[in-house]
Amino acid sequence: MSMELSTAAPDAPAVADDGVWLACVACGETFAPFETVRYTCDDCDGLLEARYAEPPTWAEFEASEVDRGVWRYAAALPFEMGVSLPEGDTPLHEVPRLESEIGVSRLRIKHEGMNPTGSFKDRGMTVGVRVAKELGVDRLACASTGNTSAALAAYGGRGGMETLVLLPAGKVAAGKVAQAALHGARILEVDGNFDACLDIVQDLAERGEAYLLNSLNPFRLEGQKTIGFEILEQFRDEEGRFPDRIVLPVGNAGNTAALYKCFRELVQSGALDEADVPKLTGVQAEGAAPMVEAIENDADEVRRWDEVETRATAIRIGNPVNAPKALPGIRNTGGTAVAVSDEEITGAQRALAAEGVGVEPASAASVAGLRKLRDEGVVDDDEAVVCLTTGHLLKDPDAAAAAGNDPESVPNDTDAVLAHLAGER
Numbered sequence: 515m516s517m518e519l520s521t522a523a524p525d526a527p528a529v530a531d532d533g534v535w536l537a538c539v540a541c542g543e544t545f546a547p548f549e550t551v552r553y554t555c556d557d558c559d560g561l562l563e564a565r566y567a568e569p570p571t572w573a574e575f576e577a578s579e580v581d582r583g584v585w586r587y588a589a590a591l592p593f594e595m596g597v598s599l600p601e602g603d604t605p606l607h608e609v610p611r612l613e614s615e616i617g618v619s620r621l622r623i624k625h626e627g628m629n630p631t632g633s634f635k636d637r638g639m640t641v642g643v644r645v646a647k648e649l650g651v652d653r654l655a656c657a658s659t660g661n662t663s664a665a666l667a668a669y670g671g672r673g674g675m676e677t678l679v680l681l682p683a684g685k686v687a688a689g690k691v692a693q694a695a696l697h698g699a700r701i702l703e704v705d706g707n708f709d710a711c712l713d714i715v716q717d718l719a720e721r722g723e724a725y726l727l728n729s730l731n732p733f734r735l736e737g738q739k740t741i742g743f744e745i746l747e748q749f750r751d752e753e754g755r756f757p758d759r760i761v762l763p764v765g766n767a768g769n770t771a772a773l774y775k776c777f778r779e780l781v782q783s784g785a786l787d788e789a790d791v792p793k794l795t796g797v798q799a800e801g802a803a804p805m806v807e808a809i810e811n812d813a814d815e816v817r818r819w820d821e822v823e824t825r826a827t828a829i830r831i832g833n834p835v836n837a838p839k840a841l842p843g844i845r846n847t848g849g850t851a852v853a854v855s856d857e858e859i860t861g862a863q864r865a866l867a868a869e870g871v872g873v874e875p876a877s878a879a880s881v882a883g884l885r886k887l888r889d890e891g892v893v894d895d896d897e898a899v900v901c902l903t904t905g906h907l908l909k910d911p912d913a914a915a916a917a918g919n920d921p922e923s924v925p926n927d928t929d930a931v932l933a934h935l936a937g938e939r
């Protein structure tokens with residue numbers, strides 16, 4: 515099976531272009547990557563993934579002409595360089611207080627909010643927009659809970675293309691809409707949830723009206739795969755080994771699928787021992803947890819939730835399109851999935867902020883999930899863990915203000931300010 519961790523590197527089929535092709539993860543059919551626009555399998559409608567005749571090695575990364583960021587990992591990507599701002603090369607923070615409070619041997623925070631538009635979506639867009647140029651399309655579109663629209667607007671604008679974003683009306687954090695607006699996207703607010711927006715964008719794409727850059731697009735995940743390379747390199751440089759577990763928020767499960775692909779390719783090339791592959795651990799909000807339900811029920815397919823609700827708007831998704839890629843990733847790495855409440859998410863957002871790491875609510879779900887799994891004894895106290903924080907605090911200023919301290923009004927007078935400080939808060 516193509517999705518197992520230890521599969522050997524595949525032979526290039528006749529359709530390959532310079533050692534790159536697309537393959538259906540359901541039936542195995544292969545397609546030329548850049549001849550025609552295609553998002554799913556012609557034969558069975560299954561998800562597609564990019565494949566390479568030569569999986570990447572650490573030596574290739576070290577020899578890269580680009581020092582850092584997504585394009586350092588060009589050996590694992592379909593092109594040498596993309597439309598770049600540049601992206602990636604995000605910090606791996608130590609959080610000593612949180613580490614001892616949660617009770618694991620090592621805890622690091624991979625802060626993807628430090629990308630150019632403030633989320634990991636930039637890693638996918640730099641590759642996706644490059645592919646759009648290769649295909650010669652001129653209008654790009656996405657459905658979005660916010661961050662994809664900000665990244666698409668910025669990278670599409672940079673690439674000189676028209677951008678169209680469909681957002682669930684009233685359900686997108688203020689910072690994200692502002693970004694999409696200023697970077698020049700046409701913003702269409704749909705009276706429906708994210709999943710409804712994605713249905714419409716898929717229809718538009720099918721009718722040839724726009725090139726779809728949601729994570730259904732297999733090339734987005736190629737860029738996001740570099741989060742995994744970066745985590746492994748940064749953690750190894752510090753600790754001389756790889757993390758036991760990577761915990762991440764799950765919406766459409768694109769990142770979960772992308773990290774799993776990163777590990778599989780490294781195992782294929784011999785760059786990573788199967789025994790060293792981190793356990794992929796997904797976290798969802800209780801009000802939008804179809805992946806958690808599937809993992810808990812050991813189900814082959816994810817049931818679409820029509821009603822979803824959570825303060826963590828970036829993961830307010832009831833129909834995770836990448837589930838067929840992500841479920842094997844969680845299972846074959848020995849990971850798990852867990853749901854957390856909005857209160858637990860806000861608690862984790864505060865705890866991260868107290869250590870100087872400012873993240874949006876969805877991002878804090880990773881830390882909330884780790885805390886829960888540690889309390890339940892699913893995560894051991896001797897584990898080395900990396901939590902992925904996917905977006906920046908400023909993306910959702912309303913959530914930050916609500917979770918943080920209230921401003922106190924004081925008179926315009928120093929003595930009165932001192933008296934206020936000395937008094938009750």
Ligand SMILES: *Cc1c(COP(=O)(O)O)cnc(C)c1O
Pocket residue numbers: 633634635661662729763764765766767768769770828829874876877904905
């Ligand atoms: C897109 C996004 C997610 C969800 O990622 P998936 O790859 O769709 O699972 C989580 N957090 C933030 C901040 C995001 O923007």
Ligand SMILES: [Zn+2]
Pocket residue numbers: 538539540541542543555556557558559560
């Ligand atoms: Zn197929």
